[in-house]
Amino acid sequence: MSSDNPLLGPRTLPYGLPDYTLIRPEDYLPAFERAFAEHRDEIADITASTDEATFENTLLPLERSGELLGHVTRTFYTVSSADATPAIQDVEERLAPLMSAHHDSIQLDQALYERVSAVHEALPRLDLTPEQRYLVERHHLEMTHAGAALDADAKSRLTQINQRLSTLTTTFEKNLLADTNELAVVFDDASDLDGLTEGELSAAARAAADRGHEDAWVVTLTLFTGHPYLSSLTSPASRRRILDASRARGSRGNEHDNGAVIREIVRLRAERAALLGYPSHAAYITSDQTAGSPAAVEDMLRRLAGPAARNAHREQEELQLVAGDVGPLEAHDWAFYTEKVRAKRYDLDRGALRSWFEAERVLQDGVFRAATELYGITFTERPDIPAYHPDARVFEIRDADGGELGLFILDLYTRDTKRGGAWMNSIVLQSELRGTHPVVVNNLNVPKPAPGSPTLLSLDEVTTLFHEFGHALHGLFATVTYPHFAGTNVFRDFVEFPSQVNEMWMLWPEVLSAYARHVETGEPLPADVVDRLHESEAFNQGFATSEYLAAAWLDQAWHSLSAEQAASDLDVAAFEAAALADIGLDNPAVPTRYSSTYFAHVFSGGYSAGYYSYIWSEVLDADTVEWFRENGGLTRSGGDRFRERLLGVGGSKDPLEAYRDFRGRDAEIAPLLARRGLAD
Incomplete structure (x- = not known):
């Protein structure tokens, strides 16, 4: 089979x-079947041993197992x-x-x-490295958390739930992609798009042509509620x-409606949590995160929501004065x-700034240059190496000493077959045990202009490019022995921290002056404009914080339901309204960043009961920005310290311990409050 199947x-x-x-x-399913069987055989070899369980005969082969399955899985997803x-x-x-059934079978x-537990119990007597000890602890905790200690009947029900959830989350994503494509807005008159730049009109015309519309313009939808236009x-x-159109996705009562899907997902997650001994899915998830409990998450969200809502109302009053007598300010006007x-x-x-943010210059002279200054790494494009799509570009990255580091793939443009939003994923994980180097991918959804037209980014898209590359650096720099700890395999409420830190370099003077050049004249962004950009960083933070907190609260509200509460026939719109009123974020002019029916992060991604992670991680991020400012900014010494003590450890160390090692203390919340305009 291997000679016929390239996987x-x-x-x-x-x-x-x-x-x-x-x-x-058609190659994927046979490859998965082969990989499943191989993985099961590898586990059977471990459990067949009659020798006393040790690190060498249990944990080590466990880490070696599943290599083919990991390869096929990352390739496919x-x-x-x-x-x-x-x-x-x-x-x-x-x-x-x-996939769900196989995961549960392991x-x-x-x-x-029982063998992992035996090694775990013997830990005080074992002579292991810190990484090995942490590996034992994590495997034991994760298996326990997954339900390995349950009896046979409970395990059977748990497996049924997991398989059904895997189907439902896939259905949610498929519905959302289809409805997002169907609801792309068609304009027949260019005057309806007055205010867009030539490049944005070009992208809309190209999107229309790709869909077979002549003499029309199509505005495709972003994953979040709003839209740059x-x-x-x-x-x-x-x-x-x-x-x-954006807010209607997944809620139109058609074949792509996600209402029933959400209700069943929430019910099954709550039932699973109860089966595992937790009062809610949120309690189950946060028990193995740095937050520790839903109460800690709720405390932070409520602490921030009141000031954010008040700031948003003040901003709204100012906007209403500018809008004048057009009537009450609505969400689409904000x-x-x-x-x-x-x-x-x-x-x-900000719209005019696009002319200074040509995508290739932002990438080469901004994102890559900052990484070179901080870490000494270099980038070489490899057009001879094919990626998974013609738009995806491959770059080889080498360390300061010329040694091989890994590959970085950038897939910038939106298309109908790509899910919304922006993300990083790994195709190959670094592992000294397996002798592998990392291959990481960044995906964005930037509209593709007509051939011959430059790709001009908005300020938000520049931010996203720097953000996602922060994830990529985490995946590239993590240097671990065991694949379990590779790349961004860290706690969910810590994983956004390195990416948020990388955003700081976007407006750092040495970096900005290198990439913010006018697309036609090559002139740098004027110094007075840069000053005003910095002055306006806290502007509109009432709105930005409120829309984010509203989404984070919706996630917590759905997943804080007990099994009994989730079993009732909940109305999605009514549930949302009540939840947002409860935390005081029910301002109609400030819609939640994601409504439930298109909240892919939590209903088809890995952020269920974890969307709070962004602001939770931002506490560490804002505190780290202060450290860099106090220690010389964009320097190799600062970059090397951040790489060695945080990015480089991957998941092989408790993340808060790693942070203390880098910072010398726990993070303080004051920098975040100041950044978000919430200090008072």
Whole structure:
């Protein structure tokens, strides 16, 4: 079989990158079946041993096991998120329950759990390295957390729940992708798009042509509620059409409606939590995160929500004055009038900044340059190495001493087969045990302009590029022995921290002056504009913080339900309204960043009961920014310390312990409060 299936044969490309040019959709399921069987055999070899369980005969082979399955899994899910053709979607639907069943067969294996538990009990007597000790602790805790200590009947029900959830989350994502594509807004008259730049109109025309619309323009939807074009479109009707389409996704009562899917997901997650001994899914999830409990999360969200809502109301009053007698300010008006206030207060037109943010220069002279200055790494594009899509570009990264570090793949542009938002994932994990170097991917959803036109980024898209590359650096720099700790395999409420830190370099003087050059003249962004950018950093933070906190609270509200509460036939819209009123974030002009029916992070991604992670991690991020400012800024010494003590340890160390090692103390919340305008 291996000679016919490229997923099972030798990996001939550099760094073990799969040769996607050879892989067909029909190759995946047979490869998974082979990988499942191989993994089961490897586990059986461990549990068949009659020798006393040790690190060497239990944990070490456990870490070696599943290599083929990991390879096939990362290869497939890279494509299923970034280029989900109908054939790939079919594979994913069929695969979801199989993956869940296999995962449970390993994590719930009684014989394996007994051997891991025996090593765990013997830990005080064992001569192990810190990484080995932590590996034992994590495997034991994760198997226990997964339900390995349950009796046979409970395990059987747990497996049923997990398989059904895997199907439901896949259905949610498929529904969302289909509805997002269907609801893309078609404009027949260019005057309806007055306010967009030439490049944005070009992208809308290209999107229309790709869908078979002649003499039309199509505005595709972003994953979040709002849309970048709302800040510049002069037509209120056009703004309303875009926002209404965005907010309608997954809730139209059609075949893509996600209401019933959400209710069943929430019910099954609550039932699973009860089966595992927890009062709610949120309690289950946070028990193995740095937060520790839903109470800690709720305390932070409530502490921030009141000041954020008050700031948003003050901002709203100011916007209403600018809007004048057009009537009460509505959600689709907020971004438009915000830019008018920003222009008046700071003499700053964010839309016009696009001309200084040409994508290639931002990448090469901004993102890559900052990384070179901090860490000494260098980048070489490798057009000879094929990626999974023609738009995806491959870069080889080498360390300061010229040694091989890994590959970085950038997939910048939106397309109908790509899910919304932006993300990082790994195709190959670094591991000294397996002798592998990392291969990481960044995906964004930037509209692709017509051929010959430059790609000009908004300020938010520049931020996203720096943010996602922070994740990539985490994946590239983590240097661990065991694959269990590779890359970004850290607690969910810590994983956003390195990416948020990397955003700081976007406006750092040496970096900004290198990449913010006018696309036609090459002139740098004027110094007075830079000053005004810095002055306006806290502007509109009432809105930004409120919309984020509203989404984080919705996530917690759904997942704080007990099994009994979740079993009732909840109305999604009514539940949302009550939850947002409870925390005081029910301002109609400030909609939640994600409504439930298109909240992919929590209903089809890995952030269920964990969307709070962004602001939880931002406490560490803001405190780290202060450290860099106090210690010379963009320097190799600062970068090397951050790399060695935080990024480089991957998941091989308790994250808060790693932070204390870097910072010399626990993080303080004051810098975050100041950044968000919440200090008072």
